[in-house]
Amino acid sequence: MPTTVPVPVPGSESRPLPPYRALLAVDAKDFTGLPAVQHAAVSELIPQLVDLALAKAGLAGLRDAKRFPASTGDGIVFGFDPARLPFVLWPFLRVLDDVLGEYNVISVGPRIRLRASVHVGPLPDSGAPGDGNGTARNDTHRLLDSRPVKAMLASASEQTTHLAAIISDRVYQDAVLGGYTRLLPDHCTEVPATVEGKNFAQRAWLYVPSPSGSLLSAGVPAKEPAAAGRPETPPAPAPSAARYQGNSQRVKDGAAVMGDIGGDFTFTGRSDTTNRAANQHWGSGDNVSGSKNVGGATEDRT
Incomplete structure (x- = not known):
């Protein structure tokens, strides 16, 4: 007989809150459109590119300390110490965009263009089965599948824009507005994150390291943050500022x-x-x- 696992009843008693874990998830654009013979190779390639970018961004320690990593077939997801969130936002996302660009220039295979989502929340992480499962992880995947980040990457030139990232409002408030990262509010675009067919709607923020094409004409922020020392307070929205808020x-x-x-x-x-x-x-x-x-x-x- 299999051992019965007790399922906690919400609100029945007070219990310790699980530790907060930051989460990074990435997946490949148009993965299902690839020939079947390429799926396994691309699934193996994506975590290698992410690990290379982590090392180049000076985050080898994070690379070697991932929590509950998992493959999603067309991408990966893993947890990490939230103290490293500012460094994932900057410089990692920018470096990942560069790594993808360099790969796409020399590769004879399919171009690899990624969506990424960054979130944080309480998740079990005790070394037991079920670690990493919870609302924060579900929301990380919903953000990754949301309309704005998909539309943003689809609207950009595949020759120039290799990555579109969506940042949860919790991460944005704590790390970006808190001034802990070199990714500035000026370089993020507020969006309503919704997923077709899912009961999900959250405020979120887009960051595109290398905008191109219609993204430039729409006023998507440029790649490089301002020099260190610039006040990291959120600017008042200007009447002429372009914002993505729909289709x-x-x-x-x-x-x-x-x-x-x-x-x-x-x-x-x-x-x-x-x-x-x-x-x-x-x-x-x-x-x-x-x-x-x-x-x-x-x-x-x-």
């Missing part, structure tokens, strides 16, 4: 946008159609007011 659609003449847009929104359509409007927030999206000029005629809209 866009391509329409016949112009652009349709769902979500929030910071600042003015301008596009030029076919012929003499020009649209420029000041941004307003209305309900779950944006209400645009201003003038629409078509072929010399003017139509005011509010």
Whole structure:
């Protein structure tokens, strides 16, 4: 007879809180689209690239002290001492982007582009089976699968942008706003992290070490943080600051946008159609007011 494992009843008594563990998870973009013959090799390659980046970032100790590491097939997840969180945010994520870029230049195989999520929370870590399982780990994977980080990597050039990272709000508040890391608030973009088909919605922050293509035009922060000594206080949001808060659609003449847009929104359509409007927030999206000029005629809209 198998030994029965007692399942605790929530709220039935007070018990010690598990230790806090930071978590890093990564997975590969378009892994399932690879030929089956390449799956095993890419699954083995990803942790090697992560370990190489940890060593290059001066985090060999973290590499050798991972807690409850696991392969997810198209990536990996592991826990670590939360005291190292500031160094994972900077310089590790930037170094991982560089390592992926160098690999993709010399490799004759498929390009490896990764999503990464960083989170922290209480998780069992006693050396027993079941270590690392809990809400914090579930949320780490949800963040990794969320719409914004997938859309961000898909919108970027595969030649330039090799990594898109999503940082939980708890990590952002403690490590970034707390001033413990060289990754500054200026280099993070707030997003609503949701996962299709899942009951999950959290505030989170995107960091793209090497933005490209439409990410640059959208105002995604540049790669290099400012020099040491710059005040690490969160700047007040400027009216013209671009923010990702939803999805866009391509329409016949112009652009349709769902979500929030910071600042003015301008596009030029076919012929003499020009649209420029000041941004307003209305309900779950944006209400645009201003003038629409078509072929010399003017139509005011509010």
